Amino acid sequence: MTHTKESRQQLRQQLRQARRSLSTTEQANAAKHLVKQFQDNLQPLLINSPSPKKVALYLANDGEICPQYLCEFFWQSKIQTYLPVIDNQELKFAVYTESSQWQSNQYGIKEPVATEYLSPHDLDLVFLPLVGFDKQGGRLGMGGGFYDRTFANKKVHEEPLLIGLAHNCQQVDELPIESWDVPLQAILTPSSFIETKT
Numbered sequence: 020m021t022h023t024k025e026s027r028q029q030l031r032q033q034l035r036q037a038r039r040s041l042s043t044t045e046q047a048n049a050a051k052h053l054v055k056q057f058q059d060n061l062q063p064l065l066i067n068s069p070s071p072k073k074v075a076l077y078l079a080n081d082g083e084i085c086p087q088y089l090c091e092f093f094w095q096s097k098i099q100t101y102l103p104v105i106d107n108q109e110l111k112f113a114v115y116t117e118s119s120q121w122q123s124n125q126y127g128i129k130e131p132v133a134t135e136y137l138s139p140h141d142l143d144l145v146f147l148p149l150v151g152f153d154k155q156g157g158r159l160g161m162g163g164g165f166y167d168r169t170f171a172n173k174k175v176h177e178e179p180l181l182i183g184l185a186h187n188c189q190q191v192d193e194l195p196i197e198s199w200d201v202p203l204q205a206i207l208t209p210s211s212f213i214e215t216k217t
């Protein structure tokens with residue numbers, strides 16, 4: 020498929036507008052249903068495991084589906100939770116607890132203040148924010164390339180599992196994909212768990 024940087028940018032604007040248009044009630048319901056979808060589809064992977072699992076999520080921004088209820092479930096389940104911290108065009112991951120201290124990155128998104136960071140490859144699972152997705156595992160992000168750079172050298176079957184979190188309105192038939200786009204292994208939405216063929 021031929022596509023231009025402009026068409027990707029146009030799609031990004033449309034999909035960002037769609038998620039920002041959701042009401043507060045719709046956002047809260049979506050976030051709650053996400054936990055149910057997680058419990059039905061992914062929980063066995065993280066809970067019935069001999070060693071504590073390490074999971075990255077994000078703080079919702081710009082209408083993104085909010086992982087906070089999911090995070091509270093993880094805290095209760097002794098699953099270690101991490102947040103991304105921008106470092107030199109890539110992401111590193113800082114532990115996220117109820118007593119985290121905060122600083123803001125250049126986009127105004129809060130990041131935990133930390134002295135130690137986890138290497139991205141030591142995570143078991145990463146829940147990625149996204150602007151758009153397709154069921155083939157294509158992901159359109161905010162345009163910084165941060166997740167793509169961070170996981171550029173990851174082989175598909177190596178850890179961590181990369182799973183996108185999205186509102187239903189963020190699904191498209193087929194995204195214009197670039198060579199550097201890192202594929203998602205699955206996408207969790209308030210109404211479904213979509214496993215891709217990656």
Ligand SMILES: Nc1nc2c(c(=O)[nH]1)N(C=O)[C@@H](CNc1ccc(C(=O)N[C@@H](CCC(=O)O)C(=O)O)cc1)CN2
Binds near residue numbers: 077126162163165
């Ligand atoms: N919640 C969340 N955290 C995240 C990401 C994300 O997508 N969502 N990121 C995923 O990689 C990184 C931040 N990436 C971002 C990239 C662009 C913009 C943004 O708002 N861009 C503005 C232009 C700002 C400018 O030019 O300085 C815009 O497009 O309006 C925000 C976050 C790390 N943390």
Ligand SMILES: Nc1ncnc2c1ncn2[C@@H]1O[C@H](COP(=O)(O)OP(=O)(O)OP(=O)(O)O)[C@@H](O)[C@H]1O
Binds near residue numbers: 158159160
């Ligand atoms: N592995 C990589 N190495 C170098 N540059 C990269 C890499 N991956 C992406 N980029 C650069 O990052 C820029 C943004 O990429 P893209 O539009 O795919 O970001 P995105 O997936 O929307 O953003 P994000 O992952 O931050 O949510 C592109 O111009 C691309 O050249």
